[in-house]
Amino acid sequence: MKSGKMIKKLYDAMVANHFQNLEISLGQVSCRLVAFPHDPTDPSAVLPEMGAAEVGSDDLEVPQDSEKSLADKLVKVIAERVGVFYSGSNPVSAGQSVLLGNVLGTIRGISFEYHINAPVDGRVVSIHINEGEIVEYGRMLFCLERETNE
Amino acid sequence: MFKKILIANRGEVAVRVIRTCRRMGIITVAVFSEADREALHVKMADEAYCIGPARSDLSYLNIPNLLSLAQATHCEAIHPGYGFLSENRDFAEITAKCGFVFIGPTPHAIGRMGQKSVARDLMQRSGVPVMPGSVGSLEDVAEGFRIAREVGFPVLVKASSGGGGKGMRLVEKESDFESLFNMARSEAHSAFGDGRVYVEKFLQYPRHIEIQVLADTHGNVIALGERECSIQRRYQKLIEEAPSPVLTEALRRKMMETTIRAVHAIEYQNAGTVEFLLDQDGHFFFMEMNTRLQVEHPVTEMVYGYDLVEQQFRIAAGEELTIKQEDVIARGWAVECRINAEDVRNSFAPSPGKILEYLPPGGPWVRVDSAVFTGYTVSPNYDSMVAKVIAWGPDRNSALDRMDAALHEFKIRGISTTIPFHRLVIRHPDFRSGNFSTNFVPQHLDALIEAIRSEPATEESTELPAMTAAG
Numbered sequence: 100m101k102s103g104k105m106i107k108k109l110y111d112a113m114v115a116n117h118f119q120n121l122e123i124s125l126g127q128v129s130c131r132l133v134a135f136p137h138d139p140t141d142p143s144a145v146l147p148e149m150g151a152a153e154v155g156s157d158d159l160e161v162p163q164d165s166e167k168s169l170a171d172k173l174v175k176v177i178a179e180r181v182g183v184f185y186s187g188s189n190p191v192s193a194g195q196s197v198l199l200g201n202v203l204g205t206i207r208g209i210s211f212e213y214h215i216n217a218p219v220d221g222r223v224v225s226i227h228i229n230e231g232e233i234v235e236y237g238r239m240l241f242c243l244e245r246e247t248n249e
Numbered sequence: 250m251f252k253k254i255l256i257a258n259r260g261e262v263a264v265r266v267i268r269t270c271r272r273m274g275i276i277t278v279a280v281f282s283e284a285d286r287e288a289l290h291v292k293m294a295d296e297a298y299c300i301g302p303a304r305s306d307l308s309y310l311n312i313p314n315l316l317s318l319a320q321a322t323h324c325e326a327i328h329p330g331y332g333f334l335s336e337n338r339d340f341a342e343i344t345a346k347c348g349f350v351f352i353g354p355t356p357h358a359i360g361r362m363g364q365k366s367v368a369r370d371l372m373q374r375s376g377v378p379v380m381p382g383s384v385g386s387l388e389d390v391a392e393g394f395r396i397a398r399e400v401g402f403p404v405l406v407k408a409s410s411g412g413g414g415k416g417m418r419l420v421e422k423e424s425d426f427e428s429l430f431n432m433a434r435s436e437a438h439s440a441f442g443d444g445r446v447y448v449e450k451f452l453q454y455p456r457h458i459e460i461q462v463l464a465d466t467h468g469n470v471i472a473l474g475e476r477e478c479s480i481q482r483r484y485q486k487l488i489e490e491a492p493s494p495v496l497t498e499a500l501r502r503k504m505m506e507t508t509i510r511a512v513h514a515i516e517y518q519n520a521g522t523v524e525f526l527l528d529q530d531g532h533f534f535f536m537e538m539n540t541r542l543q544v545e546h547p548v549t550e551m552v553y554g555y556d557l558v559e560q561q562f563r564i565a566a567g568e569e570l571t572i573k574q575e576d577v578i579a580r581g582w583a584v585e586c587r588i589n590a591e592d593v594r595n596s597f598a599p600s601p602g603k604i605l606e607y608l609p610p611g612g613p614w615v616r617v618d619s620a621v622f623t624g625y626t627v628s629p630n631y632d633s634m635v636a637k638v639i640a641w642g643p644d645r646n647s648a649l650d651r652m653d654a655a656l657h658e659f660k661i662r663g664i665s666t667t668i669p670f671h672r673l674v675i676r677h678p679d680f681r682s683g684n685f686s687t688n689f690v691p692q693h694l695d696a697l698i699e700a701i702r703s704e705p706a707t708e709e710s711t712e713l714p715a716m717t718a719a720g
Contacts, residue, residue: 181300181314183321208317209347233321235298236314237283 169244174219176241178234182208186230191241195223203241206234221246250566251275251326251350255319256294257340258330259309260620261634262542263290266328269558278322280315282308284628289620296322303630309333312340316347326350326565328558332632335541336363352565354519354540361515362538366409366447372523372535375514377507380526380534382449393448394426400450406430408437409445414484416440419451454686455526457481458493458533460508461549462521463560465570470512472505473553474579476522476545480674482597482690487667488674489545490584491552494645494683500531507533509574519564520546520557544587547618547639551583582648583641586656586675589633592665594702601629605663610655614641614648617659627664635666645683649675669701 185205191197197217206213224242228234253276256263263279267290270277279294284303291297298318301308308314310333319327327349329335335353342356353359362368366386373379381400386409387393397404397420406429408416416437418429430446438444461473477493478486492501508523522543524536546557555572564570591597603626609617619636621627627635638655642648656672677693679685 180317181298181321182317208313209320210313210316233298233318235318236301236308237299 172221172245172247173224174221174243174245175239176203176215176218176243178206178215178236178238178240180206180208180211180213180234181236182206182211182213182234184228184230184232184234184240190230191223191226193223193225196246197221197223197243204228215240217243219243219245250568251562253278253322253324254326254328254352254562255280255315255322255324255349256290256328256330257309257315258328258333258335259285259288259290259631261618261637262330262332262544264293264620265618266330266558267293269556269562272556273559273562275562278318278324280309280318282630284630287625289622289625298322303628305333305630312343316344316349319344319349320347324349326352326562328352328561329541331541331544336539338363350565352519352561354517354521358515358517359540362521362540364409365407365411365537366445368538369447369449369535371515372511372538375511377511377523377535378533380449380452380536383447386445386447388445390427390430393430393446394423396448397426398423400448403451403453404448405451406433406446406448408433408441408443409447410441410443411437416446417484452526452528452534454529454688455479456493456495456686457486457524457536458496458504458527459522459524459539459543460504461543461546461557462508462512462517462523463557463564463570463572464512464517464519464521465564466518466567467569468513469570470509470517471570471572471574471577472509473549473555473557473577475501475504476543476548478524478545479685479687480680480689481687482694486545486587487690488584488586488671489548490582490645490648491548492579492582495527497531500533504533511535520561544634544637545585547616547637548583548585551616551639551641552579552581553577554580581641581643582645583639584645584648584652584675585637585639586652586671587634587667588636588638588659588661588671589667590627590635590664591633591667593667593670593698594665596698597667599629599633600665601627601633602664603627604635604661606660607662608658608660609636610638610658612655612658614651615639615655616641621661635661635664638671646681649681669704670697673697673700 185207187205191203199217199220201217203215203217221243224244226241228240255278256266267277277294279290279297280300281288281291281297282301282303300314301311327344334340336359338356338360341351341359344351369379370385383396403419403421406418416433418433420426420429433446434444437446457478458475459478460475462470464470474491475493475496476489476491478489480488520542522539525533526536527533550557590600592600604621604623607621607623616639617636621635640648640652640655642651653675656668659668674680
């Protein structure tokens with residue numbers, strides 16, 4: 100879990116600085132992080148239903164088993180509608196546990212209000228959108244860590 | 250004037266609108282699909298947002314996403330460009346209901362002119378000559394056949410909601426009528442969701458002449474002369490010019506006056522174009538009205554000196570037209586070639602792909618409206634036009650010579666383009682003579698393709714094949 104937190108910190112720093120790629124070697128451990136969203140021409144980046152995507156091995160290359168299992172557990176929540184983001188009266192925060200279907204936020208458009216539901220049971224790893232911000236199609240909104248029964 | 254607008258379009262026309270906005274100090278919001286992330290309109294606009302995947306129906310035609318973005322970005326108005334939602338009555342209506350100004354005519358006008366048979370009847374009642382044919386849409390073959398016999402074969406069966414040649418059939422003899430009538434009906438149904446058709450007389454050697462109008466919300470209407478658009482392939486315009494080589498001043502005045510009268514009668518507002526067919530005896534017949542900016546608008550701009558997109562903004566903002574009809578004076582001649590990413594050698598098959606080198610022509614009196622650049626990938630998802638080259642001259646021959654030189658200078662490597670085809674047409678003696686009709690391309694196509702095929706297949710070549718262009 101400790102290395103998972105480190106990866107998350109690295110990823111957040113990478114996103115904050117608009118880096119697309121980050122490669123790090125620490126002793127025998129090396130990892131490469133790739134920022135979302137992917138190149139739109141990349142067929143592997145096609146959005147799945149429910150606006151969620153598994154974070155696959157292409158996104159997070161980790162040689163150690165523990166990191167690999169963490170990468171398998173990450174799920175990104177992606178905007179399928181265009182509008183303005185509102186977090187609601189009880190905004191979710193990083194680290195918070197959520198259940199499948201919990202409302203993570205709302206996208207308000209001209210004639211609709213679209214609830215962004217958690218696609219899995221798990222924990223909010225990172226939030227990539229601010230209150231009142233414009234949401235464009237395909238934007239990553241949240242990254243969740245899927246809960247497992249281990 | 251508007252402070253901020255959204256452009257509900259892509260590519261060349263989005264860039265065209267952005268250019269006028271920049272000059273007028275209007276902030277622009279561009280939209281793009283996932284396939285257009287690197288597009289020029291995205292780079293040039295003040296703000297740009299992804300609105301959907303590559304498929305047009307999920308992105309550029311996605312009305313909720315477009316209007317939600319207009320609201321989120323605090324835009325006051327929406328420019329629809331041409332194509333996509335520009336002639337969609339529902340979009341214009343919803344846009345207005347949501348509190349935005351639609352930069353174009355009223356939904357009512359779009360709806361009426363979009364129904365070709367309704368438009369035809371309205372024009373006829375406004376004193377515009379229409380091609381002899383059926384009044385309103387036809388329900389059955391027998392009635393269509395009776396009218397076809399009355400006006401005399403050959404006749405055209407056309408889709409009531411159609412355009413661009415879809416749902417249209419030429420019937421040359423009586424025995425073919427029933428099958429071709431039914432084919433037009435089913436094609437119209439699948440293309441437009443409306444199987445209604447009408448019948449009209451077919452002209453053998455017509456010219457396509459259209460009149461550009463501007464109409465404000467105060468009842469002022471002006472006409473900015475004509476455009477000659479007879480060089481077409483499969484109802485798609487390839488070369489346009491202003492003025493027309495065959496219109497006398499008297500005929501021009503008559504066509505403009507007729508058009509202005511009709512535009513008043515239908516209470517049309519904003520920029521629009523009324524298309525006519527002109528026969529060899531100088532009779533003109535209403536074909537359709539395009540309720541938007543036209544692809545070929547630059548030739549009018551070059552000859553009359555007005556920015557039509559600026560006029561669209563001013564009219565939409567409620568300003569009164571400052572141009573009086575007596576101020577509309579043609580100066581010289583302008584011609585436009587639409588350069589498509591198509592392989593002429595291979596029956597004009599689309600040629601999408603990455604542009605390895607893009608060197609557009611320049612110099613005095615040459616204008617290039619385009620949204621491509623070196624490294625840009627022409628997507629197979631959208632139309633194949635990559636650039637419009639516009640050349641001006643004091644007379645027709647000098648405009649055409651300048652166009653020829655500009656096309657020679659134009660280098661596009663990595664994809665096939667129609668530049669060699671355009672150069673052959675520009676040099677063709679029949680085209681040069683001004684004595685041609687909409688049959689020009691069908692009549693000369695094989696010889697033109699053969700001349701291009703006889704050259705080594707170098708994708709970047711704009712060199713002319715050794716041909717006297719007498720085909």
